[in-house]
Amino acid sequence: MLELVFPLVCPGCGGRGAPLCPHCAGRLRPPVGAAPPEEVDSWCAPFAYEGAGRELVARVKYRNVRAVVPWLASAMAAEAREHGLVDGVTVTWAPTTPARRRARGFDPAELLARAVARRLRVRCPGLLDRLPGPPQTGLAAAARRRGPAFVARRRAPARVLVVDDIATTGATLTAAATTLRAAGAAYVAGVTAARTPPPR
Numbered sequence: 001m002l003e004l005v006f007p008l009v010c011p012g013c014g015g016r017g018a019p020l021c022p023h024c025a026g027r028l029r030p031p032v033g034a035a036p037p038e039e040v041d042s043w044c045a046p047f048a049y050e051g052a053g054r055e056l057v058a059r060v061k062y063r064n065v066r067a068v069v070p071w072l073a074s075a076m077a078a079e080a081r082e083h084g085l086v087d088g089v090t091v092t093w094a095p096t097t098p099a100r101r102r103a104r105g106f107d108p109a110e111l112l113a114r115a116v117a118r119r120l121r122v123r124c125p126g127l128l129d130r131l132p133g134p135p136q137t138g139l140a141a142a143a144r145r146r147g148p149a150f151v152a153r154r155r156a157p158a159r160v161l162v163v164d165d166i167a168t169t170g171a172t173l174t175a176a177a178t179t180l181r182a183a184g185a186a187y188v189a190g191v192t193a194a195r196t197p198p199p200r
């Protein structure tokens with residue numbers, strides 16, 4: 001029932017509008033500029049992780065409201081193009097653990113990656129597996145900075161654009177990029193739907 005109702009209600013103001021009403025869409029802000037995390041050549045995100053932007057990403061991540069995915073993916077693809085991150089790239093995603101994927105029934109990063117790749121008209125193979133471990137959300141700062149552990153499924157293409165839903169410390173992208181480089185990638189960029197301000 002919630003899934004039937006959610007897409008019609010704007011997460012910014014509770015009024016009508018899917019996935020955001022025009023007023024709240026106009027108030028979304030880009031993230032604070034920040035240097036890419038280690039091992040990542042370049043990164044971008046269309047939205048700051050705050051307000052209605054935060055709620056939109058939460059709908060993908062926690063509530064399985066897939067109507068939001070095309071909207072976010074269009075913004076991510078446009079942002080990646082604008083930042084020059086798309087030349088000759090293969091798109092992939094920073095996967096969640098198999099256990100969480102089973103529990104949720106889907107991987108939000110994969111949904112976004114496939115939708116971004118369609119918009120960029122590039123391939124989107126799964127290149128990484130995530131080793132078991134706690135979710136990054138809820139970890140203490142030090143553990144977050146270490147990031148999750150990934151293994152490569154196969155040899156990586158030379159140029160890879162990694163998609164994830166949120167970047168906080170950038171540790172997940174760093175871990176993904178490190179693994180992709182070890183598997184043969186020479187260029188690794190990242191695009192996320194939203195990004196928090198850099199830690200002080």
Ligand SMILES: [Zn+2]
Pocket residue numbers: 010011012013014015017020021022023024025
């Ligand atoms: Zn609104």
